[in-house]
Amino acid sequence: xxxxxxxxxxxxxxxxxxxxxxxxxxxxxxxxAGVDDIIVQFKGQDVKLIALEATGGFETVVAAxxxxxGLPVVIVNPAQIRAFAKALGIKAKTDPIDAAVIAxxxxxxxxxxxxxxxxxxxxxxxxIARRRQIxxxxxxxxxxxxxxxxxxxxKSIARLIKALEKELTSVDTDIxxxxxxxxxxxxxxxxxxxVPGIGPVTARTLIAELPELGRLGRRQMxxxxxxxxxxxxxGQWRGKSFIGGxxxxxxxxxxxxxxxxxxxxxxxxxxxDRLVATxxxxxxxxxxxxxxxxxxxxxxxxxxxPWQPA
Numbered sequence: 167x168x169x170x171x172x173x174x175x176x177x178x179x180x181x182x183x184x185x186x187x188x189x190x191x192x193x194x195x196x197x198x199a200g201v202d203d204i205i206v207q208f209k210g211q212d213v214k215l216i217a218l219e220a221t222g223g224f225e226t227v228v229a230a231x232x233x234x235x236g237l238p239v240v241i242v243n244p245a246q247i248r249a250f251a252k253a254l255g256i257k258a259k260t261d262p263i264d265a266a267v268i269a270x271x272x273x274x275x276x277x278x279x280x281x282x283x284x285x286x287x288x289x290x291x292x293x294i295a296r297r298r299q300i301x302x303x304x305x306x307x308x309x310x311x312x313x314x315x316x317x318x319x320x321k322s323i324a325r326l327i328k329a330l331e332k333e334l335t336s337v338d339t340d341i342x343x344x345x346x347x348x349x350x351x352x353x354x355x356x357x358x359x360x361v362p363g364i365g366p367v368t369a370r371t372l373i374a375e376l377p378e379l380g381r382l383g384r385r386q387m388x389x390x391x392x393x394x395x396x397x398x399x400x401g402q403w404r405g406k407s408f409i410g411g412x413x414x415x416x417x418x419x420x421x422x423x424x425x426x427x428x429x430x431x432x433x434x435x436x437x438x439d440r441l442v443a444t445x446x447x448x449x450x451x452x453x454x455x456x457x458x459x460x461x462x463x464x465x466x467x468x469x470x471x472p473w474q475p476a
Contacts, residue, residue, distance in 0.1 A: 173268030179222070182264070217271065
């Protein structure tokens with residue numbers, strides 16, 4: 167019997183399901199009972215893949231429940247789904263149509279299911295994301311403070327900054343508590359922080375938001391972090407290479423770490439200087455340092471050995 171591929175479009179109140187081959191479609195509520203219905207429907211069938219489109223968090227609980235039931239689940243990029251729909255000439259956009267496109271995309275591209283983050287890892291990722299949000303708000307308020315001229319406005323901004331800084335301290339305390347509660351995380355943090363240029367924030371971001379670190383090859387890791395260069399060329403025309411996609415928060419953390427590492431890590435400093443000496447732009451060289459740093463960190467977790475200077 168041929169294996170089936172399932173596409174699920176997740177909205178606030180319901181789940182639209184499409185099955186390939188065959189084209190069967192149905193819908194259930196986005197409730198515990200609705201998810202249980204999906205599990206019962208597909209548990210006894212030969213399911214190759216169940217694909218859900220990332221929809222701002224609505225898909226998380228559904229994916230976790232299906233994964234816990236032993237079904238092969240993958241969360242796909244909405245931009246890829248829309249591009250695939252355009253390539254098929256599908257202009258209409260409804261929930262049942264989207265579910266069918268997701269199923270067709272999963273059947274055509276066969277994305278690899280990866281283990282979903284457990285509850286503790288998801289909590290750590292949410293705390294780190296919240297920390298980024300609070301820092302962004304503090305930076306924005308400080309910019310407004312510089313432009314404010316009225317004394318009352320300055321006082322208002324100062325009060326808000328003080329409250330945000332207090333909240334930032336509270337979130338940092340929660341992150342520390344989460345890290346201390348897991349011996350495995352503490353060990354990973356120590357291994358990552360052994361590399362000059364990697365501080366606690368970067369190490370914890372990688373643990374929470376790049377759990378595949380140490381388990382995949384260097385090219386796969388670079389792609390996940392959005393540090394794999396992609397080229398643009400046609401005929402005799404040669405465009406520049408770019409990076410993009412992947413996990414933006416991980417890429418940002420690695421880029422900041424690379425800026426530190428090119429000054430305090432002898433090996434990466436020499437690598438950066440060598441690239442600049444051969445004519446590479448400093449930004450290009452810095453991205454290469456971030457990619458090399460990721461390769462080093464991946465090897466360290468893979469081998470479970472701390473960084474050793476050359």
